[in-house]
Amino acid sequence: MFPQSKSQNSDAICHRERHALNEKMGFLQRKFYLGDDTLMKLALIFRALMGKKLNLKRMDSEAAADVISSCINLMYNTLFFDCETQKKTIRKGPPAITPAMSPEAFKKYRLYQQIRGCFNKLQTDDTDTEKYKSVAKFLNENGIKKPIYHKLSKDKKWLPSDVEIIRHKLISKLIARNNKNFENEKRVAG
Numbered sequence: 001m002f003p004q005s006k007s008q009n010s011d012a013i014c015h016r017e018r019h020a021l022n023e024k025m026g027f028l029q030r031k032f033y034l035g036d037d038t039l040m041k042l043a044l045i046f047r048a049l050m051g052k053k054l055n056l057k058r059m060d061s062e063a064a065a066d067v068i069s070s071c072i073n074l075m076y077n078t079l080f081f082d083c084e085t086q087k088k089t090i091r092k093g094p095p096a097i098t099p100a101m102s103p104e105a106f107k108k109y110r111l112y113q114q115i116r117g118c119f120n121k122l123q124t125d126d127t128d129t130e131k132y133k134s135v136a137k138f139l140n141e142n143g144i145k146k147p148i149y150h151k152l153s154k155d156k157k158w159l160p161s162d163v164e165i166i167r168h169k170l171i172s173k174l175i176a177r178n179n180k181n182f183e184n185e186k187r188v189a190g
Helices: 010-024 036-050 061-080 103-121 128-141 160-165 168-189
Strands: none
Touching (some): 036 103, 061 103, 103 128, 128 160
């Protein structure tokens, strides 16, 4: 039996490259099934957060994943975070992060996941400083844009110090700011 050759179709090549890049950043592709009620709710949430209709036949998987991530963040914070004390109610688990509720906020949360995913996948004996350098190099090589924010370097390229700064508290602050701006824009437009 001959080994199956990989398709040279441009879509197939693009899909393989994107899949490999996502895997390097800790994004895993999973197939799951959603019922009609859940899909209708997802479509309504998608429209409210993204400002556009969710096409269930040819779904933008990245945008849908952003909305699902936001829903998971909201539920995680509801179940495992005390808003009054600003503390987690479980010992283990990731930090609570403000759920993204705007297109720009989704980009910030995706960036946070990319950085943390790259950092956490580095199974080396390197120091954190060396890992920050490796992640910055990876982000630059893969064209992942750095957001403009006064606490980040003025350099257009990622620096190790920029990677180090992107923590859950900063990302939550950026997400909250984007969410607020989006709400204000909707209020003015509506």
